[in-house]
Amino acid sequence: MQDGNVGADGELEAKVLEAIKSHGQEGIVQSQLASELGIEVKEIAKLVMKLSRKGLIKKETVTIDGRRVTKLYGVPRKIRLDVKLDTLVEIPCFTCRYYSDCGPGGRWSPRDCIILNEWLERKVQERASRSS
Numbered sequence: 674m675q676d677g678n679v680g681a682d683g684e685l686e687a688k689v690l691e692a693i694k695s696h697g698q699e700g701i702v703q704s705q706l707a708s709e710l711g712i713e714v715k716e717i718a719k720l721v722m723k724l725s726r727k728g729l730i731k732k733e734t735v736t737i738d739g740r741r742v743t744k745l746y747g748v749p750r751k752i753r754l755d756v757k758l759d760t761l762v763e764i765p766c767f768t769c770r771y772y773s774d775c776g777p778g779g780r781w782s783p784r785d786c787i788i789l790n791e792w793l794e795r796k797v798q799e800r801a802s803r804s805s
């Protein structure tokens with residue numbers, strides 16, 4: 674590190690992760706990240722390796738101006754959804770005769786669909802009665 678005073682490894686790792694994520698879908702070249710954070714390239718490579726092994730970032734080799742460089746991207750957090758398969762199968766859209774014509778702004782749309790809304794209300798009531 675250039676300033677030698679950034680803090681514990683975990684804090685530095687978090688700082689690097691946040692910096693990578695702040696570049697969104699554009700990503701950032703590893704060497705640019707090092708200079709942006711004032712961290713030596715060798716040090717940043719170690720931290721990037723750790724973050725990549727944890728699945729928190731994605732690395733990609735790209736060619737920019739004839740040079741092969743490593744580009745880094747943040748990986749969105751996985752959200753766990755508890756959905757039962759039998760509930761999915763019950764969704765009225767799967768058996769709806771209007772399915773192929775249904776979509777936002779169309780004649781049939783999930784936004785104002787009576788069939789779907791009634792099914793959702795029924796599911797909410799069922800869930801509420803199970804938990805009371």
Ligand code: SF4
Nearest residue numbers: 766769772775783786
């Ligand atoms: S939203 Fe309504 S109309 Fe559209 S596919 Fe689902 S059930 Fe059919």
